[in-house]
Amino acid sequence: MKQQAYAAGSVTESIVAFAQFTRSHGLNVGIQETQEALMSAECGLLIHREQFRGALKAIFCHSPEECHLFEKLFLLYWDTNPIDLQEVKSRTSVQGMIAKKTNTSLVMLGRGRTDKETEEGKNISGASETERLKKTDFSSLGSLEAGVLEEIARKLFQQMAVRLRRRMKESRRGGQVNLRRTIRRSIGYGGEPVDLLRKAQRPKKTRLIVLLDVSGSMDKYSYFLLLFICALRENFRQLESFIFSTSLLRISKALRPGSIQRVLSVISDQAENWSGGTRIGTCLQTFNEKYGRQILNGSPTIMILSDGLDTGPPALLAEELKKMHRRSKRIVWLNPLKGTRGYAPTAGGMQAAMPELDEFRSAHNLNCLLDLENILAYA
Amino acid sequence: MRSFDNPSQIIEALDRQQYIAEEEFATSLYLLLKLHKPLLLEGPPGVGKTEIAPVLSALLDTELIRLQCYEGLDVNAAVYEWNYQKQLLGIKLQEGSGLSVLEKEKHIFGHEYLLERPLLRSIMAENRSPVLLIDELDRSDEEFEAFLLELLSAFQISIPEIGTVKAKHRPFVILTSNRTRELSDALKRRCLYHWIDYPDLEKEMRIVKKHLPDIEEKLLKQVVNSVQQFRKRKLVKTPGVSETIDWAESLLALGYRELNAGAFDQTLGCILKSAEDISQVRTENADVFM
Numbered sequence: 001m002k003q004q005a006y007a008a009g010s011v012t013e014s015i016v017a018f019a020q021f022t023r024s025h026g027l028n029v030g031i032q033e034t035q036e037a038l039m040s041a042e043c044g045l046l047i048h049r050e051q052f053r054g055a056l057k058a059i060f061c062h063s064p065e066e067c068h069l070f071e072k073l074f075l076l077y078w079d080t081n082p083i084d085l086q087e088v089k090s091r092t093s094v095q096g097m098i099a100k101k102t103n104t105s106l107v108m109l110g111r112g113r114t115d116k117e118t119e120e121g122k123n124i125s126g127a128s129e130t131e132r133l134k135k136t137d138f139s140s141l142g143s144l145e146a147g148v149l150e151e152i153a154r155k156l157f158q159q160m161a162v163r164l165r166r167r168m169k170e171s172r173r174g175g176q177v178n179l180r181r182t183i184r185r186s187i188g189y190g191g192e193p194v195d196l197l198r199k200a201q202r203p204k205k206t207r208l209i210v211l212l213d214v215s216g217s218m219d220k221y222s223y224f225l226l227l228f229i230c231a232l233r234e235n236f237r238q239l240e241s242f243i244f245s246t247s248l249l250r251i252s253k254a255l256r257p258g259s260i261q262r263v264l265s266v267i268s269d270q271a272e273n274w275s276g277g278t279r280i281g282t283c284l285q286t287f288n289e290k291y292g293r294q295i296l297n298g299s300p301t302i303m304i305l306s307d308g309l310d311t312g313p314p315a316l317l318a319e320e321l322k323k324m325h326r327r328s329k330r331i332v333w334l335n336p337l338k339g340t341r342g343y344a345p346t347a348g349g350m351q352a353a354m355p356e357l358d359e360f361r362s363a364h365n366l367n368c369l370l371d372l373e374n375i376l377a378y379a
Numbered sequence: 380m381r382s383f384d385n386p387s388q389i390i391e392a393l394d395r396q397q398y399i400a401e402e403e404f405a406t407s408l409y410l411l412l413k414l415h416k417p418l419l420l421e422g423p424p425g426v427g428k429t430e431i432a433p434v435l436s437a438l439l440d441t442e443l444i445r446l447q448c449y450e451g452l453d454v455n456a457a458v459y460e461w462n463y464q465k466q467l468l469g470i471k472l473q474e475g476s477g478l479s480v481l482e483k484e485k486h487i488f489g490h491e492y493l494l495e496r497p498l499l500r501s502i503m504a505e506n507r508s509p510v511l512l513i514d515e516l517d518r519s520d521e522e523f524e525a526f527l528l529e530l531l532s533a534f535q536i537s538i539p540e541i542g543t544v545k546a547k548h549r550p551f552v553i554l555t556s557n558r559t560r561e562l563s564d565a566l567k568r569r570c571l572y573h574w575i576d577y578p579d580l581e582k583e584m585r586i587v588k589k590h591l592p593d594i595e596e597k598l599l600k601q602v603v604n605s606v607q608q609f610r611k612r613k614l615v616k617t618p619g620v621s622e623t624i625d626w627a628e629s630l631l632a633l634g635y636r637e638l639n640a641g642a643f644d645q646t647l648g649c650i651l652k653s654a655e656d657i658s659q660v661r662t663e664n665a666d667v668f669m
Contacts, residue, residue, distance in 0.1 A: 016506040028568065036414055043413045044385055045406065051386050062567035064421070064574045125573035183470070187484050191470030207560075238560060239522070253561070289613060297559045298450060 004080040022060055022073050029060050044239070075174035076309060077097025134366040137339055138221050153224060153366055157231030160373050202278060207238045208376070209295060209328075211287070213306030215245035215278035221336045225305050226263060228369050230255060232376070240295050244283035250291070279310060280349055281316035288323050296327035301376075303332045317349050321356040332375060339364030381439055383409060389438075397589045398427070398434045399582060407573040408435065415508075417531050417552035419567065422575035425619015428555040432512035435551065442509040444550070446497040448519035458536060459499045462492050463508060488540035502534055502546035511550040517559045524566055531569045580607050583620060590624050594631060601638035602627045606650065608667065609660070615653040626650040 008014035021035040040055040053074055061067045133149045181197040205305050210229050214222045233239045233255055240252045254263050288296075302324060310317055325331055332355065339362040345354055354360065359375065362368050383389050386405040393400050400408070403575045408431075411418040420428040436443035446457055469487045478486070495503065501511040516524065531538060534546040554570060556562060578586060588594065606623045618626075626649040635642045644661075651657045 028564065031567075032568075036410075036416070039414060040410055043409070045409070051406045051409075054386075054403035055410055057403065057420075058407040058571040058573055062419075062564070062570075062572050067572075067574055093642070180461060183463060183466050183487070184484075187470065187480055187487075190474060191467070193467075277539050294558055295560075310651055 003076075004076075005078045006080070011041070011046070012038065016225070018056075018077050019060075021077050022070065025069065025073055027060050027066055027070065027073075030061065033059050055171050134370075137364045138224050138336065149366065150224075150227070151228055153369075154231075156366065156370060157228060160231060160370060207240070207298060207300035208232065208303060209300050210239065210241045210303045211284075211305065212241065212243045213245065213278060213280070213304075214243045215309075217278065217307055218305075218336070221305075221307075223361065224366075224369075225334075230263075240291075240300075242287065242291075244278075244280070244287075246279050246283075248283040248290075249288045278306070279312040280306060280310040281312040281314070281320055284317065284320035284324065287321055292323070292327070297322065299327070299329040300328055301332065302328045303334065305334045305336075307337045307351060308333075308335055308345065308347050308350030310347070312349070313346040314352035318352040318356065321353055325356045331356060332359040332361065332372075333357045334361050334363035334368075334372075336362065336364040338362035339368065383412060385409070390506065392438050393434060395490070396434045396437055398431065399578075399586050399589060400431075401582070404573055404575065407571055409570055411551055411665070412439075414571075415549050415551070417554055417570045419554045419562075419570035419572050421556050421558055421572070423577065423617065423619065424557055425621045425622060426575045426577060427573055430514065431516055432510055432514075432553050435553070436510040439508075439510065439551070441507050442504065443512065444497050444501045444509050445512045445514065447514050448516050448523070450518055450520065452519045453521055454523075456496060457498050458496050458526075459538060460494045460496065461488070462494050466492050480631055490541075491654055493538075493541075497531060499536055499544065501550040501552075502530070502536060502544060504546075504548050504550065506548070507610060508548040509550050511552045513552065513554045515557060516554050517556040521563065524563055528565055528569065531566070572621055577617075578620060580604065583623060586620055587624055587627050592614065592633060594627055595636055597637050598630060598635065599627065602630065605638065605643075609650065612659070614651070614656045614659070616651070616656060618650050618652075622650050622652075 005014045005018070008017050015037055016034055019029050019037060023029045036059050037056055040059065041052070045051045045055045053295055056074070057067060057070050102315050133145060133152060136145070137147070138149075176198065176199045183194050185195050185197060186193040189207065210232065212222065212225055212229060218225075229239075229241050232242075239255075240250070241255055243249050243251055251263055321331065335345070335350070338345075338360070345351055345360070361372070363372075381392070383392070386402060386409045389405040389408055390400055390402065393405070407418055410416065420431070422428055424647060432445070433443055455642060466487045469492065470483065473483050473486065497511070501509055513527070516527075531552060534549045535543050537543045577583075580603060583606070586597055587599060587603060591599075606618055606626070610617055629646050629649045630638065630642060633642070633646070647657055647660065651660060
């Protein structure tokens, strides 16, 4: 593939090669876009450099981030002088974009503990084994069990997603009269609307925003919670998801079905984030500032998955939560520690957060997560 | 209808319509006209995304059809609907006419019983391509977005009772979005894309001047400069260009010839629309902004 304009033999070739070049760097450019680029050149836009750049930008890009990347690629491709070629090799990439190949070493989320297993009726198998695992705290799982539970979880989460969808489809009591179909039917009766056909009630769809704590203290839980979020995505297509520890990262786009490995590798790329303590307040502040205006629209439901062990000032957390509360339908906080016997939300951060929460639940084992279905169905 | 040979002509023509555009934007518009591909405009509120549609329609001397999107917008409100009352009456009137059921049905599902909504109207234009503005698409549901795909790529709409309506003159489509949610990749791929950002000082002054030709240079500069300062702060609601114009207009209406502390305090509500923002700005010295 030609990497620079000077290497191409003709204008057409160089434009086509540029399309390939941008595609290889992650822009969504196909045959149609290439054709349109050529057409725009034919329209007389090739004469002025700025116009041509603007035209290609309009055709090739679909978001501000892509526009930004495009500017770099454009310079790189059209302005490279053969003389200073050496430094061109390094690829430009934009933070947040995920490279396609991702089987990198993933951090062992949720599988930290491998040894030492308390014997809790280990030899039971089949259905009761499943039941037991469903009730087992994620943090006390052995690596073998973790694998089994992961399978169970995957299956159950999938069923849950299907159930949620079905429930929405079948709720069709009452509703407005569907005039279109009623009239159609009435022709047979000579125009008397004998059967009143009704419209099914439109399922109300709430948007769901999930914020997952991936700090060290949550390590044992994060993996399963991430699986859970992936399953939720099946039902809430407008799900927005974020992970945070000392800083906030949006993973909505990365979170496609079957891409959990990819998400994990992204997280591990950002691993430096989580060795430090959790700064929930600051992360929520970033969320409000950076995404709040964009995402907190139409009163969504917000779900925060965190143990509430905050190293920042509790007042900040309370204030940011208040801001979020004002623009959302409700805030559900899931705390894995709540499952621990004798736990009370006394940690500074958790205590500050309590007044702003509509729902405070545990999330330490599979059953807890599956129970959430009821909240979410009417969310 | 006017035709343009290059983006520079578009800039000039827009300028005459009181709309100031830079070259990149004009190039996108030029491609919209040449390739007949929809143009998706994104950017913060109040930078003139919606505004371009009426200007463009005036420029091309063609009709503007507008569809405002909202949550729950469905095909009935956006594309077409049957006129049910008329249909019921129609059936009554046909009583005793001896027509067969099939004929009756054909009659009441004819064109005269069809209510055209914006999208259908946009592809039924007889003489020339209209401008179709689909405003704030991000507010609509995903289902509706999926429906738009057919329209935007084939410019045709299927009505089961009538058949497929194909556009004689393909409309020039402008879509706007505030990015409250990400639009689907499929839709984006069918569109040209342009991001409109807040203008810089010099451009914003030109825009305000266009709308308020009587404004004095000093006031103009002070107003625009303050707004640019506001945008650098972390505000709940960042003011857009339209707010700048509103503010300048209010100051003119109150007879101020320059922005002093009193005027600043008195009219702050025209530019900042949230109590937190106003109190935040008030804590700072007004001189900072002038």
